[in-house]
Amino acid sequence: MDTLQTSREQTVRGLYDAYLQGRKDIAAGMMTEDFTFSSPRDDHIDRVAYFSRCWPEPPPFRDIEIEHLEIADDEAVIRYRAEKHDGGAFRNMEVMRFRGDRIASVDVYFGRNV
Template sequence: MNAVIPREQAVRDLYAAYLADRKDIAGAMLTEDFTFSSPRDDHIDRAAYFERCWPKDPLFRAIYIEFLAVNGDEAVVRYRAEKLDGTSFANMESLRFRGDRIAAVEVYFGRNL
């Protein structure tokens, strides 16, 4: 029987998968009807999410989770990301779970650092 991963760890695992360029790991963490929203994307489906939001080549040097809170089926995370080109930015995201998988992510863009 598979152990249920605590939601805080699932959020950390999702960002680790992004940093490691592991779409396969991230894909297994998302529901089939997953949606992604940001100031640039309005409830796009998982296929569009992987096309638009996962770069073809590695983009990030590091992602630092600065704040993470989980309440029931929702998590909120603030992070700082360092890109390989030397630039960095900060964002906040809301993640909603259904069962043990992530059903939706909403990104709120922060500032360039």
């Protein structure tokens, strides 16, 4: 694995760790200034809207387990299982696009409850 790919894998894992801890400051440092986020509920929202809509306080999850992570060129494809504090759990898929070593965009594809 080359250095950039290793760095990107660490960034992906670090983003999920920051989410679990509610550390927007750490996550923001991993993103480009023109970062965008898309999901079935959000269409290319910017960083400000992303942190406002997608990072509730307190953080809702007690664990996020990465089940699949593949990085090719400037994209990472991730499947994860998220466990909520209330006992619920679900799987999602995400595609992260990188510019250099920072995340330029995230597209989330909602999965099912497990």
